[in-house]
Amino acid sequence: MKQAIGYIRVSTEKQANEGVSLEAQEAKIVTWCKANGYELVKVYVDAGISGKRMDTRKELLAALAFLKKGMALVSYSLSRLARSTKHLIEISELVSKKKGDLVSLTEKIDTTTPMGEMMFTLMAGMAQLERRMISDRTSTALQHKKRSGLKYTNQTPYGFEAIEGRLVEVKQEAEIVAEIQAARSSGSTLQAIANNLNGRGIPTKTGKTWAPATIHLLLKRSSLVAAI
Structure with missing residues (x-):
């Protein structure tokens, strides 16, 4: 049976309560593994850790180190893996070097096919664009409050x-x-x-x-x- 490892993360306690909790993320990963014939051998958890940096997420680094040839690294969404296109691509390249697969359930993306690799890069870029637009809107609102x-x-x-x-x-x-x-x-x-x-x-x-x-x-x- 093919093997997979899961990675789940929340940034804050508020996100765990109001967003997609660690338990909900893990449940989605378990369901995917069962449906696609994978044995889920381990789930790595970064609780209360921001996705802006990779070096502060010990469990993500441990997951990448543990990943072996033929394994799939499965996450609930791209945003759980990283908050920048640069880091997402770095993760994808590292997984590829180890001859593993990268799966993001929300975006229905995996890197087992050329199309999947292309979609991964495209979606990563779109995710970063959306965050920048949100940041710009927040900045505009802040400046308005200051002026007023x-x-x-x-x-x-x-x-x-x-x-x-x-x-x-x-x-x-x-x-x-x-x-x-x-x-x-x-x-x-x-x-x-x-x-x-x-x-x-x-x-x-x-x-x-x-x-x-x-x-x-x-x-x-x-x-x-x-x-x-």
């Missing part, structure tokens, strides 16, 4: 307070933001700025001490607002 003075992050930016969903400047905090910008422009390091604020007992928006990363984020957000 609406709250655009879960955490209210330093220098503002949220009143009925709108950002209203807090004078005392705005003065600190201006001071930070001036200090940075004059050549002060992020650490020096943070030390100065902490030494004066000025807390962050959440009541914590300042850190270089906090200063960097504040300056970045301030420059984005100023550019609009």
Whole structure:
């Protein structure tokens, strides 16, 4: 009997609850294996792991290492394997070098035929295009909120307070933001700025001490607002 290994993944707990759960993905893989005469020898699971990078997904790397000649690597969809065309093609090429097969159930794609290989590359490109379009729409909505003075992050930016969903400047905090910008422009390091604020007992928006990363984020957000 031909052998297969499965790979399943969810990025977050929310995705597991509201999207396609690990259990649902595995059930689809099991059904496919039974219907196509494959023995499912192992299922690799990356739970709560983003698909943007390959090196952080230990189970995917383990699956690719375990794959042997004649085996099929089966996943619920292309998006479970990777979030970029580059990574999907890298995975496909690695599977091909091992003389294995790659199967994506949602898109009904496998690389056992030339047509399957062509469709895999095409669908991978379309998936990436869709994600970029979603990202562009999200960015446009974010910029609109900023221009309209609406709250655009879960955490209210330093220098503002949220009143009925709108950002209203807090004078005392705005003065600190201006001071930070001036200090940075004059050549002060992020650490020096943070030390100065902490030494004066000025807390962050959440009541914590300042850190270089906090200063960097504040300056970045301030420059984005100023550019609009």
